[in-house]
Amino acid sequence: MTGAEWGRVGLGCGPAVNPPDPLGLLLWTLWGLLRAAPAGAQTFSLKHSEDVRVEVVRDGEAEEVATNGKQRWALSPSTTLRLTMSKASTEASTDKVTVNYYDEEGIAPIDQAGLFLTAIEISLDVDADRDGEVEKNNPKKATWTWGPEGQGAILLVNCDRDTPWLPKEDFSDNKVYSKEDLKDMSPMVLRTKGPDRLPAGYEMVLYIAMGDSDKVGVFYVENPFFGQRYVHILGRQKLYHVVKYTGGSAELLFFVEGLRFPDESFSGLVSIHVSLLEYMAEGIPLTPIFTDTVTFRIAPWIMTPNILPPVSVFVCCMKDNYLFLKEVKNLVEKTNCELKVCFQYMNRGDRWIQDEIEFGYIEAPHKGFPVVLDSPRDGNLKDFPVKQLLGPDFGYVTREPLFESVTSLDSCGNLEVSPPVVANGKEYPLGRILIGGNLPGSGGRRMTKVVRVGDFLQAQQVQAPVELYSDWLTVGHVDEFMTFIPVPGTKEFRLLMASTSACYKLFREKQKEGHGEAIMFKGLGGMSSKRITINKILSNENLVQENLYFQRCLDWNRDILKKELGLTEQDIIDLPALFKMDEDRQARAFFPNMVNMIVLDKDLGIPKPFGPQVEEECCLETQVRALLEPLGVTCTFIDDISAYHKFLGEVHCGTNVHRKPFAFKWWHMVP
Numbered sequence: 001m002t003g004a005e006w007g008r009v010g011l012g013c014g015p016a017v018n019p020p021d022p023l024g025l026l027l028w029t030l031w032g033l034l035r036a037a038p039a040g041a042q043t044f045s046l047k048h049s050e051d052v053r054v055e056v057v058r059d060g061e062a063e064e065v066a067t068n069g070k071q072r073w074a075l076s077p078s079t080t081l082r083l084t085m086s087k088a089s090t091e092a093s094t095d096k097v098t099v100n101y102y103d104e105e106g107i108a109p110i111d112q113a114g115l116f117l118t119a120i121e122i123s124l125d126v127d128a129d130r131d132g133e134v135e136k137n138n139p140k141k142a143t144w145t146w147g148p149e150g151q152g153a154i155l156l157v158n159c160d161r162d163t164p165w166l167p168k169e170d171f172s173d174n175k176v177y178s179k180e181d182l183k184d185m186s187p188m189v190l191r192t193k194g195p196d197r198l199p200a201g202y203e204m205v206l207y208i209a210m211g212d213s214d215k216v217g218v219f220y221v222e223n224p225f226f227g228q229r230y231v232h233i234l235g236r237q238k239l240y241h242v243v244k245y246t247g248g249s250a251e252l253l254f255f256v257e258g259l260r261f262p263d264e265s266f267s268g269l270v271s272i273h274v275s276l277l278e279y280m281a282e283g284i285p286l287t288p289i290f291t292d293t294v295t296f297r298i299a300p301w302i303m304t305p306n307i308l309p310p311v312s313v314f315v316c317c318m319k320d321n322y323l324f325l326k327e328v329k330n331l332v333e334k335t336n337c338e339l340k341v342c343f344q345y346m347n348r349g350d351r352w353i354q355d356e357i358e359f360g361y362i363e364a365p366h367k368g369f370p371v372v373l374d375s376p377r378d379g380n381l382k383d384f385p386v387k388q389l390l391g392p393d394f395g396y397v398t399r400e401p402l403f404e405s406v407t408s409l410d411s412c413g414n415l416e417v418s419p420p421v422v423a424n425g426k427e428y429p430l431g432r433i434l435i436g437g438n439l440p441g442s443g444g445r446r447m448t449k450v451v452r453v454g455d456f457l458q459a460q461q462v463q464a465p466v467e468l469y470s471d472w473l474t475v476g477h478v479d480e481f482m483t484f485i486p487v488p489g490t491k492e493f494r495l496l497m498a499s500t501s502a503c504y505k506l507f508r509e510k511q512k513e514g515h516g517e518a519i520m521f522k523g524l525g526g527m528s529s530k531r532i533t534i535n536k537i538l539s540n541e542n543l544v545q546e547n548l549y550f551q552r553c554l555d556w557n558r559d560i561l562k563k564e565l566g567l568t569e570q571d572i573i574d575l576p577a578l579f580k581m582d583e584d585r586q587a588r589a590f591f592p593n594m595v596n597m598i599v600l601d602k603d604l605g606i607p608k609p610f611g612p613q614v615e616e617e618c619c620l621e622t623q624v625r626a627l628l629e630p631l632g633v634t635c636t637f638i639d640d641i642s643a644y645h646k647f648l649g650e651v652h653c654g655t656n657v658h659r660k661p662f663a664f665k666w667w668h669m670v671p
Helices: 179-183 322-333 384-389 500-512 534-539 541-565 619-631
Strands: 009-014 029-032 043-048 052-058 061-064 079-085 095-102 111-125 153-155 186-194 202-207 216-222 229-234 240-243 248-258 269-278 287-298 310-316 338-342 357-364 367-374 395-398 415-417 421-423 426-428 433-437 466-469 482-486 493-499 572-576 579-581 587-589 598-600 603-607 634-638 655-659
Touching (some): 043 052, 111 269, 153 186, 153 248, 310 322, 322 603, 384 395, 421 541, 493 500, 500 572, 598 655
Parallel strands (some): 603 634
Antiparallel strands (some): 043 095, 052 061, 095 111, 202 269, 216 248, 482 493
């Protein structure tokens, strides 16, 4: 390049910064001094405008240039100039740098070269510090870190339905019908500052990677003062969008929605970029001369444990459960939550509402809302979550296996979550998800991989799943042998476990006290006519042996729970239970399984066991009250024997609870 060629416009750009920061405003610009030097030039000097900073870089060492032009430097192949500007230009080409070349005598310049400069601030901004506001040019906005000091923006999957006439979730199309829909999205601001127009040959582009196109969508508000129209500009088939440069100081507001929850093939991180592109020559693609990037993490789906306050209790209305429904209603009236009944036109004879759905939530700094997980079980309740729950600020997610067959273990009764725990030196402030499977290497039933540890649940990262052994049960759900209850007035909780050894111990004690002929199932017609007494149960050797085996299965799970949740024996309470073996050598409850209860703060709705009557009181109920009520909870025993127990389920299986979210913010934890 000769001196005569140094007249073209040079365009610098960079992230917006808060004055008085003098650096970082513009991309470094390098000049090859030797290419522009005339023949015979040995040294050079520099002059520059006040808002331009120039450094001479020789062999990696930088020296700042004064504005007076008196300094001289020798020309060498390794010498370059590095330029920045302290503020954006108000007009194009108003700042410049002049280079004077000297021969060996160095008395007067033998030639001169100059570069005219235009500086533009460009900053793509998000709420990277997670305070609910989009700050200007956070230095950590392109990365994402966990913890209370972590940085990085958060994105909600737009999985609710703010528009009543839409058949599916809001993210299912590329349209926005209301401002309520925008509130579910995360704001993103493109801030620019510079002259009224870009120099010829330049344009600004927003874009995403091909791999992110099914994970994120971006909308822009057109005509904000005249009938707003929300235009879909990025996501799915749209990978880039040319941004109109408006000149002066400008802030363009965009809205970003998540389209997909993390899973085995998606970490949850998505990035959006803005680049300033430069025209080189006809037929040559535009070249990026500056790029700014922001990164979002998709908010995970979070399950809510029993210790959290209830909001609503759901139960199905059946032809045969009127009395059960009445007792549940009486229990709910003691609490501050609402009873919601799924009537027969919707449940179509499917009473197992616990198995169909699991309640959870998603949350970002600007907003959060409940999200129901729909199991792949798809019984006759399969339409209930979409038709009755999905709506404004109530989201929906499901996972359907493509190749695996669905079993009973894919029901949400086989999906529980612990309260917050500390185990093996690690904190789990949102608890740990518990799912039931088979013994290692046994080849039995497991939850499908699409839901299980390998995919959806594990990928959320915030409630590290633990797989228990539930395949020894006929139905095979973890809620058949364990649950958690709060200790009112404290942050403590107890793990309740079904225990056959506790039942035999209690029955032997009653036998020694002279109550061996106490009758079970008294007043239940056909069941009581068999005259099942404590003596008969204790003398039934087959039943004894079966329950010794079942207790070993329970103990296997007990050891896992103690290790993975950091529990001690003092944290566990054994509730008496008995099982009998079916034709497949799996267990089903001998009497209503009391651990399968509904927990509503301090009020527990427990299956009425119809145990042996000792002094006109059920000794099983008496034992459970003695174990639990000193903690400050209230035990209400609900008759579910004809409407649920005989169909291999209990109170928990026939109810479901939507609970308040954790106060703890998930992004403050470290997975």
